[in-house]
Amino acid sequence: MATIAFLGxxxxxxxMAKNLLAVGHLLTVFDLVEAACAAVAAEGASIAASAAxxxxxxxxxxxxxxxxxxxxxTFLGEGGLLAKVSTDTLILDASTIDAATARQxxxxxxxxxxxxxxxxxxxxVAAAAAGTLAFMCGGSAAAFDRAKPILEGMGSSExxxxxxxxxxGQVAKAANNMLLAVHMIGTSxxxxxxxxxxxxxxxxxxxxxxSSGNNWSLQVYNPWPDVMEGVxxxxxxxxxxxxxxxxxxxxxxxxxxxxxxxDNQMGKKAMAAYSAxxxxxxxPRDFSSILExxxxx
Amino acid sequence: MATIAFLGxxxxxxxMAKNLLAVGHLLTVFDLVEAACAAVAAEGASIAASAAxxxxxxxxxxxxxxxxxxxxxTFLGEGGLLAKVSTDTLILDASTIDAATARQxxxxxxxxxxxxxxxxxxxxVAAAAAGTLAFMCGGSAAAFDRAKPILEGMGSSExxxxxxxxxxGQVAKAANNMLLAVHMIGTSxxxxxxxxxxxxxxxxxxxxxxSSGNNWSLQVYNPWPDVMEGVxxxxxxxxxxxxxxxxxxxxxxxxxxxxxxxDNQMGKKAMAAYSAxxxxxxxPRDFSSILExxxxx
Numbered sequence: 159m160a161t162i163a164f165l166g167x168x169x170x171x172x173x174m175a176k177n178l179l180a181v182g183h184l185l186t187v188f189d190l191v192e193a194a195c196a197a198v199a200a201e202g203a204s205i206a207a208s209a210a211x212x213x214x215x216x217x218x219x220x221x222x223x224x225x226x227x228x229x230x231x232t233f234l235g236e237g238g239l240l241a242k243v244s245t246d247t248l249i250l251d252a253s254t255i256d257a258a259t260a261r262q263x264x265x266x267x268x269x270x271x272x273x274x275x276x277x278x279x280x281x282x283v284a285a286a287a288a289g290t291l292a293f294m295c296g297g298s299a300a301a302f303d304r305a306k307p308i309l310e311g312m313g314s315s316e317x318x319x320x321x322x323x324x325x326x327g328q329v330a331k332a333a334n335n336m337l338l339a340v341h342m343i344g345t346s347x348x349x350x351x352x353x354x355x356x357x358x359x360x361x362x363x364x365x366x367x368x369s370s371g372n373n374w375s376l377q378v379y380n381p382w383p384d385v386m387e388g389v390x391x392x393x394x395x396x397x398x399x400x401x402x403x404x405x406x407x408x409x410x411x412x413x414x415x416x417x418x419x420x421d422n423q424m425g426k427k428a429m430a431a432y433s434a435x436x437x438x439x440x441x442p443r444d445f446s447s448i449l450e451x452x453x454x455x
Numbered sequence: 456m457a458t459i460a461f462l463g464x465x466x467x468x469x470x471m472a473k474n475l476l477a478v479g480h481l482l483t484v485f486d487l488v489e490a491a492c493a494a495v496a497a498e499g500a501s502i503a504a505s506a507a508x509x510x511x512x513x514x515x516x517x518x519x520x521x522x523x524x525x526x527x528x529t530f531l532g533e534g535g536l537l538a539k540v541s542t543d544t545l546i547l548d549a550s551t552i553d554a555a556t557a558r559q560x561x562x563x564x565x566x567x568x569x570x571x572x573x574x575x576x577x578x579x580v581a582a583a584a585a586g587t588l589a590f591m592c593g594g595s596a597a598a599f600d601r602a603k604p605i606l607e608g609m610g611s612s613e614x615x616x617x618x619x620x621x622x623x624g625q626v627a628k629a630a631n632n633m634l635l636a637v638h639m640i641g642t643s644x645x646x647x648x649x650x651x652x653x654x655x656x657x658x659x660x661x662x663x664x665x666s667s668g669n670n671w672s673l674q675v676y677n678p679w680p681d682v683m684e685g686v687x688x689x690x691x692x693x694x695x696x697x698x699x700x701x702x703x704x705x706x707x708x709x710x711x712x713x714x715x716x717x718d719n720q721m722g723k724k725a726m727a728a729y730s731a732x733x734x735x736x737x738x739p740r741d742f743s744s745i746l747e748x749x750x751x752x
Contacts (some may be wrong), residue, residue: 257652280666280667292665292666294662294666316665317665317666319658319661319662319665320658321654321658321659321662322652322653322654322655322658323653325652326652326653326654329648329649329652329654330649330654330659330662330663332648333645333646333648333649333659333663333668334645334662334663334666334667334668335667335668336641336644336645336648336668337638337641337642337644337645337663337668337670338666338667338668340637340638340640340641340644340721341634341637341638341641341668341670343637343720343721344633344634344637344638344641344721344722345634347633347634347637347712347717347719347720347721347722348630348631348633348634349630350717350719351626351629351630351633351708351711351712351715351717351719352623352626352627352630354715354716354717355554355619355622355623355626355711355714355715356619356620356623357618357619357623357626357627358619361616361617361618361619362618362627362630364616365589365591365616365618365627365631366627366630366631366634368589368613368614368616369577369589369591369614369631369635369671370577370631370632370635370671370676371630371631371632371633371634371635371638371671372670372671372674373634373638373669373670373671374666374667374668374669374670377669379667411648414648414652415644415648417652418648418651418652419651420644420647420648420651420749420750420752421749421752422644422647422648423640423644423724423728423749423752424637424640424641424644424721424724424725425641425644427720427721427724428721431720452717452718452720453717455717455718455720
């Protein structure tokens with residue numbers, strides 16, 4: 159069992175930290191929100207007064223922060239943790255941030271001989287609570303070997319992937335979520351066309367699932383209300399995964415594409431659609447509500 | 456066993472007719488290409504001198520023709536088959552054509568009391584030869600009950616769907632193939648972004664298959680060369696399913712959307728991409744070669 163500093167106890171970080179406690183790790187936690195710290199302390203974690211204090215005696219540091227600037231601020235510079243921790247510390251940043259910052263922090267850590275991985279997650283709040291998250295990891299093979307047993311405390315073993323070198327975890331997540339947005343909108347268009355021509359969306363969904371149109375949106379997250387039980391579309395688009403977060407992830411994907419010169423035309427179209435849907439006040443709703451936007455065009 | 460008139464013995468119709476012969480149906484066939492007729496006659500079919508002659512004593516007429524104008528010309532008007540056949544004839548048009556023509560022929564047949572279904576197929580030449588096609592059927596429930604045992608001679612029982620009323624088979628196929636084009640391009644963009652950032656396309660494919668980006672292109676038709684065995688991308692994009700045919704199907708999908716007022720923005724983007732790729736001389740190549748177009752933008 160490891161001594162872990164856990165930084166960032168939001169909707170995702172909170173349940174992730176609790177799952178690490180449940181499998182027996184020793185946790186010292188830090189978050190600006192005191193109530194978030196108290197909730198995890200109630201299950202056995204110690205509370206630190208700062209990220210640096212949490213990291214002091216930790217073998218492993220795990221961060222779950224909102225954006226690249228928070229990750230850079232935590233780890234880089236004179237006051238950052240990289241300058242303070244011992245070289246045998248393992249650092250896992252599970253935040254979803256821009257690949258450029260992830261690569262920058264990873265390279266700074268490598269220069270100091272510290273194992274750092276970007277390990278963004280997939281699966282959302284439900285998987286965080288259930289301990290069945292997917293992890294997409296960027297960094298060295300040696301760091302991945304150290305990280306995997308720790309990540310298994312929060313995720314499904316068969317969904318913990320070594321995507322490639324530093325930053326590759328963020329690239330993989332951005333690419334995946336862009337593809338998700340593309341096929342969610344494409345699925346919405348296909349269902350809207352069919353329904354307008356008198357087809358039952360449930361029947362058309364079954365046909366496309368059995369055919370070459372098949373995709374994750376059809377399989378487990380059908381955007382048409384009441385085609386599938388237990389999904390946001392059958393619950394007035396309560397999230398689930400918010401439009402706001404999809405717009406964030408599409409922005410990261412467009413940065414990834416731009417920085418390597420790939421013209422991601424479908425991804426840009428998805429970004430335009432989700433941004434327009436968000437601008438109409440749908441940011442807090444589930445991302446499958448893009449069906450309503452498609453029908454309203 | 457039925458007495459069947461089979462009209463149109465091209466790359467798809469030829470093997471479909473042979474499979475019907477193999478399960479014991481009596482076939483009279485017609486095609487403008489004599490060699491195509493001779494090939495099916497060698498397996499037991501009779502050759503007719505015209506569509507009308509083939510249809511004369513048939514219980515069932517199956518047509519597999521290139522476009523809506525051929526289907527309309529075969530069935531409608533004074534010289535058309537609807538005016539000649541008995542009302543207990545079952546007509547199955549397996550061609551991929553515009554939904555408006557399919558609906559027009561279906562309604563003309565219904566007025567005469569003739570059972571007509573549009574039954575476009577999915578699966579391509581390989582599935583036609585193997586007798587494992589999918590059929591998407593538009594027309595009455597009674598016609599579907601009559602059609603299914605016949606279609607089972609050419610397709611997989613669990614992939615024979617009653618999509619809805621007249622024209623619904625064509626709508627379902629157009630919607631499905633549009634969605635296929637959308638996720639094939641989206642998948643190509645995601646893989647191109649990843650590879651440009653140093654990720655192995657095979658590893659990124661595995662990650663996205665296990666995540667919410669999962670779709671048919673990743674599962675069975677990966678567009679990146681040598682990620683998957685036995686697919687066109689690993690064989691210099693030999694078809695498979697040609698770019699020319701995808702452009703045809705996207706054109707039909709855009710007609711379907713236009714005619715019901717759905718703004719299929721992803722579908723239109725896919726149409727623009729495939730048309731541009733076709734214009735660069737790639738019409739006869741497999742449609743997964745759109746990866747090359749994505750990388751070249």
